[in-house]
Amino acid sequence: MIDAIHLFAGPGGLECGALAEGVDGTGIEWDAHTVATRVAAGLATTHGDVTQYGPRDFPRATVLTAGPPCQTISIAGKGSGRAELDQIVTAVKLMGAGDHVDKSMFADPRTALILEPLRWAIEDFECGYNAIVLEQVPQALPVWEAYAEVLRSEGYSVATGVLRTEQYGVPQTRRRAVLVARLVGEAKLPEPTHRAYRKGVPQHEGDPQLKPWISMGESLPDRGPFTVISNYGTGGDPKNRGRRTSSEPAFTVTGKISRLRLVDPDGRELPRLTPTEAGQLQGFPADYPWSGGDIAQQIGNACPVQLAAALIRAATR
Template structure:
């Protein structure tokens, strides 16, 4: 039978394209919806909080990548500051107590609770599989989820994965949760070697594939160096540099600001949207649409990571 999935905070389609789980995505951002429409992805343009599992009764898989802005190091940190409150809210939800989400300093923080509402809201069968991903700082919330979901009959696995170990041409760490109603939940085993600065691509565990470099997926560019301000606090002395024979830095909504230079130090054209999407695992011809495309790309679930999570959750 065809798997029917509902994708919360669906983004531009990274999880759906990678996971190959047909279904419908719920997405609020108008620009992201434009990309999804151009890509032919079934989409409800709306607010996840206004829907529930009863609206999608055929769905057997639930996926979600809630907004990360209040949890990420690059954000304001309000979500990280309220982790204890979030964990307490998860426990109350598991006990079927009312949770007042207005107590959180930023409404986006409370959205991380939405997948749990969908998972435990009364409906006929539950979900065969649940796949969730977020920035590493949100892992304690997924661990609190695990306790509740196990009480609902799920087998659950949580942890932090390195995306380059699953074939993504960038270094990015994601906190993930995989839950199953039937069978033992597990996190996907790495297929590629971890990236280590100074360790050549061809060295490392022979049982694993080499990590994927920028040059591997952007061969038309020729040799180049990326200069990044990400994580530097604006201090030019702290600017990170990676050459094209290394994986990309974590792809964020600021990727269009990255400088590229050739081996002689000459400025090169900056990454196109197509190229930035490729570094997130998308096909080069993904039909990016609307405005703020760089932010859409930065917010997306890396495609190869999605494939690995889906295989672990449904096979």
């Protein structure tokens, strides 16, 4: 079996996808609550800070994956990382040239964590990784493109882009910036297996060679019909609240998913999504053993399982 090291491993989205593709491994995760979930799920875990480890600590790993923290880059955050994207890209180029990077240049120390996968990939290159998979919010794409230049200089074939999760069987319209790199063979992004969701376009319409996107109702059949009312991005204005019925995919699942209102077809309030249900919308099985505290945040931070499987497949086959 192929061995992987998963940086910023979270509750195990990338690993569940990797395991489905025959890739075993170990994850590094610092958050104690998330570690509790990982342990309950039987995932090999190093509870610690990614910055305090390196490739030689995990010499068997031939696959590197990472989903660095996105709080400062995501549009859901305050944006200090987005304002510093040019500086992040410059730092990537400096690292590629072998120069020192002063990470204190960033307003928020979490921003510098997006550089860690590159350190692991090139700091001790003779250890080598046959494949690398990275994922982040769409705003991080310029960083992955800068990574690609550096990795190509190290002999990798690299592909980058923004993927739509519903096109890989996730019952959710999340978009992710991804990087796939491999030392042997041509790197390509995974081909979609499902149709893209378009508001008002029926599930059965579209490319006949692709499967229909998956709805919330199909993932949560015991719920019956419902409508989700979202307050994301509305500035608190009720007129701007988004609505999706259970016959559509979910909005992007975030750590605030427990705030979403659910109503039945007659407008009556329904119980809000449970952690189990929120996890299912990220592609986790219904019996996934969510543990510890702040479970909604754990779920929101996870890489959707089916997308992870598609990325690992593209990088290793």
